[in-house]
Amino acid sequence: MLFLSFFIYFQAFRYKRNGSHRRLQYVSCWKVRFQSVLILLMLTETFIRHGIVFGTQNVTVVGLINLFVRAAVLLGCLCLLFLEQRLFWNSQATDTIQLVSWSCFVINEILCIVSWNSEEWWFINSSSSDQVQLGFWISRLCISLLLLSSKFFNQKIKRKKPENFESGSNEKYGHGKLSTWHDFWKKIRFLFPFMWPTKDVVLQIKLVLCVALLIVGRVINPYVPIYYKTIINTLTKEPSWQMVCKQAAIYIAIKCLQGSGISGGILHGLRLFFSIKVEQYTTRTVQVKLFKHLxxxxxxxxxxxxxGEVMESMQRGTASITTLLYTFLFQMLPSLCDIIIAIVYFTSAFDVWFGMLISAWIILYLVATVWIIEWKTKFQRAQNLKDNRAKHVAYDALLNFETVKCYNTEEYETLKFRDAIVDYQNSQYWTSATLVLLNMVQMVIVHAGLLGGTLLCGKYVLDGKLQIADFILFETYMAQLYHPLGTLGHYYRLIQNSFIDLENMLDLFNEKIGIVDEPDAISLSGEADLLEFKDVCFNYSPQKPVLKNVSFKMKSGQTFALVGASGCGKSTITRLLLRFFNATSGTIKMNGINIQKLLQSSIRNCVGLVPQDCVLFNDSIMSNITYGMKVTEEQINYAAVLAGIHHQVLGMPDQYATDVGERGLNLSGGERQRLAIARTILKNPSVVLLDEPTSALDNKAASEIRKTISQLNKGRASLIVTHRLAMAVDADCILVLENGEIVERGRHEDLICANGVYARMWRQQLDDVLADSNLMKLDLCANETVGSKKTL
Ligand SMILES: Nc1ncnc2c1ncn2[C@@H]1O[C@H](COP(=O)(O)OP(=O)(O)O)[C@@H](O)[C@H]1O
Ligand SMILES: [Mg+2]
Structure with a gap:
């Protein structure tokens, strides 16, 4: 009770700190009033009863402590009741505390029945004071039973989410208040296909063998204590060497098959051996399926x-599936079977009291375990999210290490990472603390059960109902049972944690595939000869339109240039063409067919993109150029020569086998861009999209690349997105984009004559180039003057 009052006040304190006002009003008023009245009645009874006792007998320390603790618990519960109704916070923990409190009150009163036969029992003497005490007892029992049942009833009330509900740190996944067993069958249905190796008969046989070994293990389990008892009986009653030899051999053989709690026996070993491949199958299937989905x-x-977060969810989720399936099938289920077999055995071989005792013991153990673990769930969830966050901070800093170094922010990043870790450890503290509490409660219950069973068995032996050998059998069996019972809590915890880890991965699986091919989508046959944008509008978010009524038509062999200020929507047009997004309105056609009616893969097969920001795989130059294509060495060399990178590669230490480093950062921006061009040349697409292909190059390299591009564009439809107008000069048509709209179109000369936006941009760039060349001339003059002075 003292412990309980501590928990109650602790929870009340946390409610005050963390609760938010009037968020969740799920407990209807009359129920709160009813419970409050009952608590007040109980409180009054406590004071009156202690008043009478202290008035008629001496004031004892025990009596005072009893009064104080009962009052503290009752007042604490009253306080929690009101807090729970007024504030929205962790009502699950509050529910549990109240439930435990009322259960303790009921058990406390029921325990009085133990002295039913005693001379001191109120009924027996029947004096007036005893009758008053009996009246008090009955009223206490009734009130505590009412409180307990009202709590149970309360649990079933559907919890409504308030309209403006904003969950806390779990907002992304929204599992914050839900039980881990929420959507249990859905999760199981999801898991099951990963377990049964549909296409592999050998694996299926192995799985069946594993299950068969489990069943055999359960059957032989009770025979260990039974044979132990038989040996003792033989030794004590009619000792015969032959019999002892035979029984000992059988006993040891069974023991060898069964193994002890820590080191598994032969059956366990065989089961582990057969399950290796099956578990690998599960892990592989989950990982591949998730990767494909991503x-x-x-x-x-x-x-x-x-x-970072995605990788963490993926890794934990995959591990959780194996744990869930195999812990449940190979650990938890056998433990449960062992317990049930023990109950049945003791009920039939000893008597029903033993069966009841073990059942009560196990139920108490399981209920306490489940309660505490359910309470622990939210800490575990918060811990997972914080863990993901810490990983994300670390990944981000490592990926952007160049920026970190440039800005001297190593200390800042380290502190950010440290804060994320501290945050994570704060959550982990609560998870670990609840775990310690759980272990202690489990220990107390297990040993209380063992004590009860030993005492009962000892009494039966003393009364002559059982023999010494039975006592030994009981103790051996209980010791054998102690292991599955102890591990049951552990497995429950594992399974529960795995369900939490699984939730994050399920969220990834539930992530909708953005753009799906229509069921009757067709493949683009042949080359894409005609490309058409018709009144295309697009926005990433409804508040900000990006493209407005964009229309143009491009044939094979034509080169179009798309020019405009940064952020006006040029790259977006290439993304729409590749169908990374669907146009909000208007149509995009290839060979006269709306691209929404085409298979995405067939569109991307015939379109080659040289992206603005060429990020490479951390692999060799060779594999980055050939990326996923089967090509000959000659073809690679040809593409590299055309892209103007061949000689540079030959100058590198490992030539084509040189590693490009993380995201290709060992290469210069220009080299990366050339590499991407070489890759596109190898792909040989019928439509080429070049998004700022010379953005990372100097003027000389840019003019070289321009020649390469004009080679690449021959016989294809190509769209060059560029802010460098020199790239657009030779284009068949220049589209000038301003704020998402095509404001001008035509050949270079026509647009210059029109003296519009393009001409202005052209003059601006010309001025910049002239200014640059003047600067260079000045620089040269200065150098010459210095040189001549030196020679003088
Ligand atoms: N994935 C995205 N989500 C939301 N907005 C985006 C996204 N990509 C680009 N934008 C916005 O759309 C506008 C056009 O972008 P973009 O087509 O990349 O411009 P640019 O003409 O420089 O290539 C910009 O304002 C940019 O901020
Ligand atoms: Mg762009």
Missing amino acids: QSLSLQWHLNRKT
């Missing part, structure tokens, strides 16, 4: 994702 998600999802 690959199919939209570009927008990938642009917004946090790599």
